[in-house]
Amino acid sequence: MAILTINNLTYQYPSSPQPALKDISLTLESGEFLAVIGANGAGKSSLCYTAAGFIPHFFRGELNGQVLIDGVDSSQSNLNELVLHAGLVFQNPFNQISGSKFTVYEEIAFGLENLGIAREEMKARIDEALALTNIADLGKRSPYALSGGQQQRVALASILVMQPKLLVLDEPTSQLDPIGTQEVFQVIRAMTKRGMTILMAEHKIEQVAEFADRVIALDAGEILLEGTPGEVLTSPLLPERGVGISRYTQVARRAQAMGLWSKQTHLPATLAQAVRGFGGADAAQEVNDAA
Ligand SMILES: Nc1ncnc2c1ncn2[C@@H]1O[C@H](COP(=O)(O)OP(=O)(O)OP(=O)(O)O)[C@@H](O)[C@H]1O
Ligand SMILES: [Mg+2]
Numbered sequence: 001m002a003i004l005t006i007n008n009l010t011y012q013y014p015s016s017p018q019p020a021l022k023d024i025s026l027t028l029e030s031g032e033f034l035a036v037i038g039a040n041g042a043g044k045s046s047l048c049y050t051a052a053g054f055i056p057h058f059f060r061g062e063l064n065g066q067v068l069i070d071g072v073d074s075s076q077s078n079l080n081e082l083v084l085h086a087g088l089v090f091q092n093p094f095n096q097i098s099g100s101k102f103t104v105y106e107e108i109a110f111g112l113e114n115l116g117i118a119r120e121e122m123k124a125r126i127d128e129a130l131a132l133t134n135i136a137d138l139g140k141r142s143p144y145a146l147s148g149g150q151q152q153r154v155a156l157a158s159i160l161v162m163q164p165k166l167l168v169l170d171e172p173t174s175q176l177d178p179i180g181t182q183e184v185f186q187v188i189r190a191m192t193k194r195g196m197t198i199l200m201a202e203h204k205i206e207q208v209a210e211f212a213d214r215v216i217a218l219d220a221g222e223i224l225l226e227g228t229p230g231e232v233l234t235s236p237l238l239p240e241r242g243v244g245i246s247r248y249t250q251v252a253r254r255a256q257a258m259g260l261w262s263k264q265t266h267l268p269a270t271l272a273q274a275v276r277g278f279g280g281a282d283a284a285q286e287v288n289d290a291a
Helices: 044-051 104-113 118-130 148-160 178-193 205-211 231-232 247-257 271-279 281-290
Strands: 001-013 023-031 033-038 063-071 086-089 165-170 197-201 215-217 224-225
Touching: 001 044, 001 104, 001 197, 023 044, 023 197, 033 044, 033 118, 033 148, 033 178, 033 205, 033 231, 044 063, 044 086, 044 165, 044 197, 044 231, 086 148, 104 148, 104 165, 104 281, 118 247, 165 178, 178 197, 178 205, 205 231, 205 247, 224 231
Parallel strands: 033 197, 033 215, 086 165, 165 197
Antiparallel strands: 001 023, 001 063, 215 224
16 A cells, blocks of 8 residues: 655755655655655655645645545645644754753653553553653653754654654664664664655665665756656766765775676675675675674
C-alpha cells in the first residue's frame, strides 16, 4: 500500500522567482526507506516539507499537482490532521524546539499531550524514545542547554513518540558524530521493521548506500535519478551535479582507471561491495560479519 503518492508536483515559494520542485512524481510503499540526495539547493528540504504537509500549510506559495499523505490529499487537509499521518524532523533541530518547555522530557511529551493519550501510555512511549535515541540521561536538562547533536536526538525522539506512519527526516544526522550517525540509522532500520515508512534527505552517501531501499537524486528541483542505492549512488552524473560519492566508489573508480577493477563488476557504494570486488566473497562476508 502506498503511504505517500506525489503526482506531477510543481511548487514555488512565495518570494522565489522559480519553482523549488518541478514536476515531481513518486510513490512510497508502506515500510520502505527512501533516501533523497542532491546538492545544496536541489530541493531536498522542500520535498520533505511537501511529504509532511508543511508545504503548502506552513510555507504557502504556489503548488500544482497532487500530494496524498497516507491517503489524505494534503491540499484539502490541514497540519493538525496531517501530523497524525506524517511526522517531520527538521534539518535544523533548533527549529523543532517548542520554546515552551523547561525539560527535554516535557519537550518530548509536548506533541503527545495534544493527542489526548493516557498518561501511562505516554510515559512508556517517551521512555522508549529516550532509550532509542540514547538520551535517557538528558531528560531533566533544558532543551536549549544542549549540543547540536543532542538537540538533533531530542528532535528525533519528539517525533518518534508520535508513532507516525510516515516519518520524514531532513538531514537528521547533520550535527552528529560518526557513532551517533550510525546509531540514528540503526534506529531508523528498527522503525522500518515495525512497519514505519521513511523518507530521509541525507548527504551521508555511505550510510544511504548501507541502509536505504531506494534512492532519489534531485537536481535543481527535478528528479535526476531514481533506483536502488547501487544504481543511483555509483552514477557518474552525481559528481557532475555537485553530489558527493562514497569513498568506496571513488577508490574503485580510480582502480578501474588503473586496470585493477574488472569492467564486468559493478562499482561499489559500500565497504562490503568494494571488498567483494577487490578480494572475493569470503573477505566481503568477514566485513559484513564485523559490521
Ligand atoms: N523559504 C524559502 N523561500 C524562498 N525560497 C526558498 C525557501 N526555502 C528554500 N528556497 C529555495 O528553494 C530551492 C530548494 O531549496 P531546499 O532548501 O529545498 O534545498 P536543499 O536541497 O534542502 O538544500 P540544502 O542541502 O542546502 O539543505 C533553493 O533554490 C532555495 O533557495
Ligand atoms: Mg535542506
